[in-house]
Amino acid sequence: DAGVTQSPTHLIKTRGQQVTLRCSPISGHKSVSWYQQVLGQGPQFIFQYYEKEERGRGNFPDRFSARQFPNYSSELNVNALLLGDSALYLCASSSPGTLGYEQYFGPGTRLTVT
Amino acid sequence: AQSVTQLGSHVSVSEGALVLLRCNYSSSVPPYLFWYVQYPNQGLQLLLKYTSAATLVKGINGFEAEFKKSETSFHLTKPSAHMSDAAEYFCAVSDFTGNQFYFGTGTSLTVIP
Numbered sequence: 405d406a407g408v409t410q411s412p413t414h415l416i417k418t419r420g421q422q423v424t425l426r427c428s429p430i431s432g433h434k435s436v437s438w439y440q441q442v443l444g445q446g447p448q449f450i451f452q453y454y455e456k457e458e459r460g461r462g463n464f465p466d467r468f469s470a471r472q473f474p475n476y477s478s479e480l481n482v483n484a485l486l487l488g489d490s491a492l493y494l495c496a497s498s499s500p501g502t503l504g505y506e507q508y509f510g511p512g513t514r515l516t517v518t
Numbered sequence: 519a520q521s522v523t524q525l526g527s528h529v530s531v532s533e534g535a536l537v538l539l540r541c542n543y544s545s546s547v548p549p550y551l552f553w554y555v556q557y558p559n560q561g562l563q564l565l566l567k568y569t570s571a572a573t574l575v576k577g578i579n580g581f582e583a584e585f586k587k588s589e590t591s592f593h594l595t596k597p598s599a600h601m602s603d604a605a606e607y608f609c610a611v612s613d614f615t616g617n618q619f620y621f622g623t624g625t626s627l628t629v630i631p
Contacts, residue, residue, distance in 0.1 A: 449619055506552065
């Protein structure tokens with residue numbers, strides 16, 4: 405089975421621009437979460453979506469938004485990019501029927517803001 | 519709120535030696551606990567998880583972790599380090615809803631030949 409896929413792999417943007425990152429979960433998984441991982445740190449939770457509804461939100465500004473589509477894929481949008489938004493953005497999918505809700509991660513999108 | 523603390527941002531061991539990576543959690547109720555490994559320029563791979571069943575959890579690649587409620591710890595061990603174990607290791611916690619995951623800051627493991 406295919407794992408979690410993310411696109412694009414790498415992205416370079418300038419300050420003030422907007423970016424959209426995409427994620428396709430493992431087949432059968434209905435929950436998608438987004439994380440930001442700054443170099444040298446652990447992933448920080450941004451959003452979780454389940455059945456197209458937001459179930460959790462981390463401590464990120466309103467410039468960050470996301471949505472989940474009927475096929476359970478998801479997009480993360482970041483507006484008015486700042487240099488500090490440069491990071492690896494990870495998407496993870498999970499199946500709430502699984503005890504412990506273990507999350508399966510994609511390879512990430514490396515965003516560089518210049 | 520849930521949180522995890524990983525003691526030691528860098529750990530070095532000799533090949534064949536015991537690996538011990540420390541993780542302490544902060545939670546008012548027994549949580550779900552996880553260890554993930556991240557190789558350079560890759561996503562995170564689940565090593566093992568604790569879900570209130572057996573306190574000693576066995577994972578992939580010979581790793582295991584023991585849940586100790588009295589110490590609020592979930593340390594990761596491997597009896598004999600291999601060169602391929604060199605990576606970044608993250609401890610994570612979630613509550614029973616699974617709506618949020620909290621990761622530690624990570625421990626970079628170096629294996630010396």
